[in-house]
Amino acid sequence: MQIAVLLFPDVDPQDVVGPYEVLRWIPGAQVVFPATARGALPTERESLALVANRTLAEVERPDVVVVPGGAGEGRARQDAAILAWLRRVHETTSWTTSVCTGALLLGAAGILRGKRAVTHWMAMDELAQFGATAVAERYVFDGKVATAAGVSAGIDMALALATRIAGPEVAQGIQLGIEYDPQPPFDAGSPAKAPAPIVDMVRSTLRAAAA
């Protein structure tokens, strides 16, 4: 089973690695990282670089596609080769998925039309333009399309996907292997739970970072 995790410049590295860390343990999984060209790609803020080990053309019929988001998503959405690749591989995937603002890339490719979907909480308003219905859940499965909320939600979505692909025993084994017994020091992980001044601060910070 081939799993393709799309890369592009200024991708959010956690969007990439969270699902990868889960899905790579599915028995028989082979994970590849396609981009428009092979080689090292900077992630957000040009600190950690990830290496694309396939071109888009080299990944023709992946069983699973994972589309991450991040600061570079807006530019990736302007890349006709990426959108064409997403449309083409989606025809034969078993699962087409996104994390965070990767949902907007799926949307731009026409894949979310008529679908229920989720993305990072700050980008929820943008889903409607692609004909999607925004649903404020941790992750949303609609047919073979699965979308996850912001960044860290990719781990939860991937565990749910591993359950569908390989069954609950395998998924629980993966969860135990990565010791995913989350104990965040605060209950501030969604705009509904975080104090209002924190929500305002994050809106300003992320808007500035995206500018």
Add this chain to the structure above:
Amino acid sequence: MQIAVLLFPDVDPQDVVGPYEVLRWIPGAQVVFPATARGALPTERESLALVANRTLAEVERPDVVVVPGGAGEGRARQDAAILAWLRRVHETTSWTTSVCTGALLLGAAGILRGKRAVTHWMAMDELAQFGATAVAERYVFDGKVATAAGVSAGIDMALALATRIAGPEVAQGIQLGIEYDPQPPFDAGSPAKAPAPIVDMVRSTLRAAAA
């Protein structure tokens, strides 16, 4: 404030990216990725490669050190240059930290002697040989040394560290920014919670993967 996340071949990528994703949002943080040489390094199973952007010699006085673990940790522990670097930078760090079996690297460098510490649940028995007291918590702070449990625990440890460095408002903002409102589909993330047959399966799988 310079934050150095150590890289080595066959590191676990989530051990690297989880703390990075949190700590990079601390105001004034500059995150670097040192290794014995600059360039792309394979992570576990040779799929995703991460790029080291500094040599060890180029990172002389980091304020924070993060030591990840993974399948390559055993070989990294045999690398005298890595152990010498850890000992040297630990003299002047504000915080010296590890994720997963990265704690064993800290232990081999002599940094855990007399300390309370945690590591991946499968490696807890190995801490005693380094003079550390194993504590089955999500993360443990002892003086300026912080250790996290397996893989995904690096996110929780990094949020706790961000709180100590920059205060609870900043840490809550980071948590909201990465939408860390975890909702794993199972409650199987620790050996105390997972069904016994799942624990046995994971022991076998991870031992085979490490061999």
